[in-house]
Amino acid sequence: MPAVAIRDAIHTIGLTKRFGRTVALDRLDLTVEAGEVFGYLGPNGAGKSTTLRLLLGHLRPTAGQAWIFGRASGDAAAAHRHLAYVPEDVALWPALTGAETLELLADIGPGIDRRYRDELVQRFELEVDRRCGTYSTGNRQKVALVAAFATDVPLLIFDEPAAGLDPLMEQQFRQCIAAAVTRGQTVFLSSHHLAEVDAVCQRVGILREGRLVEVADLNDLRRLRLTEVDVSFRGTPPDLEQLSAVPGVSNVHQLSPSRLSLTLAGPPAAALRILATAEVLALNVREPSLEEIFLEYYGQPAT
C-alpha cells in the first residue's frame, strides 16, 4: 500500500468503477486537504454519486484505492469514524419519528454534540415528532443533514445536499457549512447546484463522463477565464487596433460611438493603459459565473 498522508481528508489513486461496460468513474486521482470546502461538480450521470459511494466503501472499486484520513475506504469500521454522510435521496424507516431516527444515527455513530443537534433541529425547523413516512423529500434531507452536522467528525460528505431545501433552509445550510469550517471540519460537497458551490466552496473539481477534467481554486478558475469588459467614454474613442493588439484582449467591438466591449484574459494592465487615452465614463468588468465556466467544460454556450 502506498504511503498516504494521514492529514489529507480524502485521497484517491486511480479510483475506477465500471458497471458492466459502462465506465462510471475513470482513474480518479484526487486529494482533498483537511479543512477545505471542496465542491465536486458535474452534470447528472458524470459519476459524482459513484465517487462518493466509493469513498464510503458502499461500492467496491474496479481498480485504484481511496483513503479517508489515511484509512482505506473499504475499512468501514475505521474510515467511518472520521466522516458523516448525507446521500442525495435520503430514505428513512417510515415507522420511526425524526427524533428516533436522529437518536438511532447518534447511537450507532462516532459521537455527537447533542446540544448542537438540538440547535440544528430548531434552525432547520424540523418537526422531530413526526413519523418519517410522512416527511417530504426536503424534510428527510433535513434529518440526515442535522445528523451529519451534529456528528463530531473531521469530514462531512454531502451528495446534492440542497436539492430538496427551500431558499431559507439553503441559507441555514450555508451557515452550517461556515460553522463547520470554523470548527475545522472538511466538507466535500457534490453538486450541480452551482450557486451553492459558488457560495461555499474554495476549491472545485469538475467531472465529465467519469473523468476529472479540472481541479482548481475557485478564484484561479475565474482568473484564468475570460473577463468581459464594457467601456463607456466621452469624446475620442481609444485606438481599437492598438487595443486588439494587446495580448489577451479579443472580441473588441464598438457598440456605439461612445461604448465598446472586449473580452480579456490574464492581467488587465496593458489594456487599461490604452483605454485610459480616452475619457472613460464607466467601466464594467464582469467575471464569468461558475455556470459559464461549468458550461464551457461541457461545450455548451452560456445563455
Added chain:
Amino acid sequence: MTRFPRLAVRLIRRGFLILLILVPGLSAIVVVQYRYTFADPADAISLQVLAENPAIRVLFGVPVAIDNAGGFTVWRTGTFVAAGLASWALLTATRITRGEEQSGRWGLLLTGRLRLPSVVAHHLAVLLGAQLLLGAALAVALIVAGAGIQGALIYALGFTLIGMLFAAVGTLCAQLVAERRTASGIAAAVLGFALLLRMVSDGVERLAWLSGLTPFGLLAEAEPYAANRLGPLAAMALMVAAVAGLAILAAVHRDVGSGLITGSEIRPGRFRLLRSLPGFAIRRLLPSALGWAAGLCAYFLIIGLVARSLTEFLIENPRFADLAAQAGFAGLATVQGYAAALFALLAIPMGVFAASRLSYDAADEADGRLAVVFSRPLTRSRWALVQIAVLVAAIVALAMAAGVATVTGTALAGANLRLTEALAGALNVVPVAVLCLGAAQVAIGWVPQAVLALGAAPAVGGFLLTVLVETFGGPNWLAQLSPFAHLAWVPATAPDWAGAAGMIGISVLLAGLGIAGFARRDLRG
C-alpha cells in the same frame, strides 16, 4: 388507457407463470397419486375410516368425496394450495398497488387522465384476471389427469374465487394504510383468520356454522366431486364483489400517497431499543414477530384442543394405527405422533418468517435506507450477524410459543401431552427454519433480488420434495436433499441429533458465505 393493465401485467408476470405451472401441476400429480395409492378398494375404505379421524379433519377439512380421485385431491390439497394462492394474491396486490404508490411511481401515472380509483380498479382487474387464468389452468389439469369434469369446474371456480377474494382483500388493505408492509400484514392476518375459522368449524361440531363465514369453508360446502353446489360459490362471488367494491370506494375517499386510515402522524419519541444495533434489530422485528406468534399460537392451540377427540377416536378404532400407516400417515396413531406431524409443518411458517424478514432487509437496502446506516462506523458483517442472531432468537421463541400453545390446548381438552414433549417437538424443527435463514443470507450476499424465494426454499421446497418423492418414489439421495428427511418425529421418537447438527452446520456455512458476499459486493440503492 391500455398501458396501465400492461404495467400491472409486467409486475405480476414472473410469479404468475410459476404458479401457472405449480398449481395445476401439483393437483394433477395428486390425482395420479390417488390411482397409485388407492387402486385397491380395501385401501379406499381404510382411507374413509382414516378421514373420520378428527385430527385429520382439522388439518385437511371434512372429506366428502374421497372415494374418487378428484374428491381426494380437493380434500388433500385444496386448503393448502388455495391458502398458498391466496397468499400470493394478497402479497402481489399490496406490492403492485401500495408498493408502487409508496415508491412514488404512481405519481407519474396519475398526472395522466386516470384518477386514483381507476388506476386501483385497473390493477385489481389484472389480478382478478390472473386468478381466472390460474383457475382455468387448474380445471384443465384436473380434467386431463382424469378427474371428473363437473367437479373440476366447481372446484376450480371456488379456487379462483378464493384467489380473487384475497387479491381484493390485499387491494382493500392497500387503500386503508399508507405502508405496503402494514397492508400485507393486515391482509395476511385476514387470511390466517379465515383459515383458523375453517379449522374450528371442521373440528368443533357445535361451531360448524362458522364455515359459512370463510371462503375455505364455503369451498368445502360446495362439495366438488360430490354435491357440486353452486350456492356457496355464489356467496363467495358476492364476497369478492363486496371487498372489491370497498377497495374502489376506499380509493375514492383517500389522497394519493396516503391511506384511508392515517393514524397518528405525530407522536412522542420512544427511544427504548434504539440505543444499540441489536436493540434496533429487535425493535424492527417485534411487530411482525408478535403477529406471526399470534397466528401460530392460535393454530397450535386449536391443534391442541383437537387432540382429545383424537385420543377418543384411537380408543374406539384400535385398527387405526395400521390404516394410518398404510395411507402414509404413520405416527398419527398417538397424540405424540399427531403432535410430531403438526410440529413438522411448523417448520414451513417459521422458515418463511425467517426468509421474509431478511427479504425486508434486502428491500431496505434497495430502497436506500441502509446508506446512512452504513456511513456510520459499522461493518456490514456486524449488521448481518446481529440481524441473524436476533432472528435465530425469534425463531426459537416462536417455536416455544407454538409448543406452549399446543400444550395449553391439550391441557384444556384433557389430552395427554407434557410441556417438555411439546417444547421438544416444536424446537425439533428449529434447524429447518435456521437453514432457511442461512439460505436467505446467501441470497442477500449473492442474489439479493431473490431473498424470499431462496430463503423459503429449504422449508417449502423441501416439503414439496418430500411429498413428491414419497408419492412417486425416487432415488434415496434425492429424498435426503430435503431437510424433512432429517427430522425425527419428536415427541413420538427421539430427536435426530446428527440430522439437527448437520442442518445447523450447513446453516452456519451458508450464513458465512452470505455474509462474506454481502461484505464484499456493491451496496444497492
